[in-house]
Amino acid sequence: MSTTTPAAATPPRRERPSSKYAFVTVGASASFKPLIEEVISDAFVAKLESLSYTHLVVQCGPDYDFFRAAVAANPRLRRAVDDDDDYEEEEEEDGRLSVTCFAYKDDLLADMKLATPYDGPEAVRSPGLIITHAGSGSILDALDFNVSLIAVPNTSLMDNHQSEIAEEMEEQGFLVQGKIGSLTDAVDKALLHTANQQWPPAPAADSIWPGGLWDVIKSLLPKQKPGDVLVKDTTATEDDLKAHAA
Numbered sequence: 001m002s003t004t005t006p007a008a009a010t011p012p013r014r015e016r017p018s019s020k021y022a023f024v025t026v027g028a029s030a031s032f033k034p035l036i037e038e039v040i041s042d043a044f045v046a047k048l049e050s051l052s053y054t055h056l057v058v059q060c061g062p063d064y065d066f067f068r069a070a071v072a073a074n075p076r077l078r079r080a081v082d083d084d085d086d087y088e089e090e091e092e093e094d095g096r097l098s099v100t101c102f103a104y105k106d107d108l109l110a111d112m113k114l115a116t117p118y119d120g121p122e123a124v125r126s127p128g129l130i131i132t133h134a135g136s137g138s139i140l141d142a143l144d145f146n147v148s149l150i151a152v153p154n155t156s157l158m159d160n161h162q163s164e165i166a167e168e169m170e171e172q173g174f175l176v177q178g179k180i181g182s183l184t185d186a187v188d189k190a191l192l193h194t195a196n197q198q199w200p201p202a203p204a205a206d207s208i209w210p211g212g213l214w215d216v217i218k219s220l221l222p223k224q225k226p227g228d229v230l231v232k233d234t235t236a237t238e239d240d241l242k243a244h245a246a
Contacts, residue, residue, distance in 0.1 A: 016121075020052055021114040021128040025059040027135055028104060032154045034180045036060055036067050039131065040099065042076055047184045049097050051191070053128065056099045057111055064103040071099060108141065115147045129190060131178065134162035143174060148190040150178040 024039050026032035038044055039058060048056060060067040071077050077099045105111070115128035127147055132138040134153040142149050151169065153162035170177040178186035 016124050018124045018126065019054045020126040021055045021057060022048055022053050022131065023057045023059075023111050023115050023128070024131045025108055025111075025133065025138055026061050026063060027133045027138060027154075028061050030133075030154060030157055031062050032133055032156075033063050033066055034156075035131075035133065035152055035154070036063050037070065038180055038183050040067070040070055040074060040077065042074070044184055044187075045076060045097055045099075047187055051187070052126070053097060055114070056097055057114065058099070058101045059103075059105065059108060059111065060101050061103060064101065067101050071101070108138075112142055112145050116145050129187065131183070134166040134177075136161075136165055139165065139169065139175065149175040150183070150186045150190050151175050152178040152180065152183070152186075155180075 022039075024035070026035055036058065039056065045056070058067060077097070112130055114125070115130050116125075117127045118125040129148045129150070130142045130145065131150045131152065132142050134151040139149075139151050151162075151166040153166050154160070155163065166175070166177040169175050176186050176190040
């Protein structure tokens with residue numbers, strides 16, 4: 001008499017935790033309290049939650065204490081954790097946004113990468129968002145990740161080119177320029193935005209800037225020369241930015 005061994009029951013598939021990140025950087029040296037105030041405002045937090053964001057990570061530079069105090073005074077926010085490298089492992093709680101902050105890191109690329117999609121055996125991460133001050137270095141770093149990008153000029157800085165760079169990069173289709181007071185609108189625009197040019201753009205064959213757009217941007221920025229005399233190289237202009245990407 002033959003017997004049939006019953007097939008082993010298939011274990012239920014464990015649901016993988018899902019996350020969605022918004023990463024904000026204000027830069028390493030200059031204060032940018034208006035940007036911090038806006039990204040932790042009730043309206044902005046509600047916008048992120050409505051779009052199923054689970055984590056807001058903020059690099060707040062010299063405004064670290066200001067950020068902590070502002071979050072502590074806002075009962076809507078779950079918590080703020082300083083220098084917490086475990087926030088990637090945290091799961092959302094009752095649909096509320098997890099807010100974490102840190103002052104400085106030598107490298108922000110790992111934090112920016114959290115805004116990219118990931119589909120692994122243990123977890124899923126949806127495409128997210130990067131919001132950066134409009135410094136050229138931070139913009140160029142963020143563009144490498146090919147995610148929704150908002151650049152917000154810090155207009156309190158003197159003799160800076162953040163507004164010029166953000167306006168030109170938006171006009172060329174690489175990002176969305178955000179403005180203090182209307183970041184929720186910029187989020188909607190960024191989600192609908194599709195870059196209309198490859199990044200990085202290739203220089204034209206006859207370009208005087210063999211290093212491409214990065215060479216143009218560097219020439220627009222102030223340069224330090226021997227003797228600690230701060231001078232400004234005006235070799236390149238906004239027209240150079242336009243001509244380079246044309």
